[in-house]
Amino acid sequence: MHYVSTRGEAPALGFADTVLAGLAHDGGLYVPAEWPQFSPAEIRAMRGLSYQDIGLRVLAPYIGGEIAAPVFERLVREAYATFRHDAVCPLVQLGPNNFVLELFHGPTLAFKDVAMQLLARVMDHVLAERGQRATIVGATSGDTGGAAIEAFGGRQRTDIFILFPHGRVSPVQQRQMTTSGAVNVHALAIEGNFDDCQGMLKDMFNDHAFRDRVALSGVNSINWARIMAQIVYYFSSALSLGAPDRPVSFTVPTGNFGDIFAGYAAKRMGLPIERLVIATNANDILARTFKSGEYKMEGVVATTSPSMDIQVSSNFERLLFEASGRKTETVQRYMANLKQSGTFTIDAAGLDAIRAEFDAGRATEPEIADTIQSTLKRSGYLLDPHTAAAVHVAKGYQDAAPMVILGTAHPAKFPTAVNAACGVLPALPSWLSGLMEREEKYTVLPSDLKMVEDYVSRHTRAAR
Ligand SMILES: Cc1ncc(COP(=O)(O)O)c(C=O)c1O
């Protein structure tokens, strides 16, 4: 297996190089050169397997033999031993044909742990084999940062710098990033929003001198390994509901488009998926694009689902690549327009291709609050605001296929919003109970590329 850039001007790479590269050298994102295929019989044969064993089968073609099978098996088993539920990602039934896939039983209570726990182990293994170190820089709207710090904190071969928007993450999210205490962890509160943080991260990757000097790597979903690991739970949940003999639909709370792109990948691999529904909060650029074909930035508003307060949805580029028939010139044109004028228009064929695979809807703040309240009343189930956005949007798509809503965060990460919506104050699980009392350590920096690069250069131990 090798991986190609969505912009077509970077060398194709094998699995390990793709993981270390993060973003391609031409500014594009890596995607598999072809989608591995699973026949209905091969999918059927996964029924009844554990989450870990399904993962080993689904992920094997992507590794392409670059990590020896027994080693990869150990990494997978160690990664999911950190989860507090035997099923790793259990399904909970809310009503007839209606399910929540709980992705928040990992150490930081968000779906990011599913991929990050594996990515950290894979990266460590590759770096150790090569005798190298790496500097990891990540941008977060709240959850990726905590998951990355938890997964990479204390590791010998990496220093990790997480850029988060100052004052725009929940108090629990912030403490998960600022109280690690590990010497290789640096939490940077940036005076800006998530798009500013992610924009600077991409600029760092495109500053090749800096990138090479610090051996830059990324753990956002620009890194293919993040998407890859998230494909597994589409298989595991669909298998529990009768795949491949019964199609299943998914509604996914969406920001950076990584999670739902993993669903698209599962479909391309042969998993029968009826609908893939994009659910946004009030920052609805994806829902608007789906309707009009015009991707148009309008500024971000702060919501009770802060992790989805995103305008520049990085993985949408992977979809544009597929929807254009893998025409890298088309992707380059769209991305150049976006950079220049904050907008681009998807051509008719591309838009038809996207509409053939996806549906999309948005949830307003009152709709999210109402959904938290009514779901608690009707099903006795407490949603976090991100999952609630998806539950609201999914209501418009109830048909014959079971609908699986991706439960991306535990409600205790957003206690104020949940309490305001339904009067219940969700408590943190016991292993995190001291979190809010721990001492914080973080540095506030302006949204200024040179200042952030300078900070990273001075504090990394991987500089050449
Ligand atoms: C809790 C939560 N839900 C949903 C999302 C959106 O996921 P994605 O960015 O993969 O679309 C995020 C952040 O990305 C998140 O942290």
Ligand SMILES: N[C@@H](CCOP(=O)(O)O)C(=O)O
């Ligand atoms: N919502 C995310 C934003 C970054 O997403 P990623 O999946 O690209 O890492 C967050 O919580 O940080």
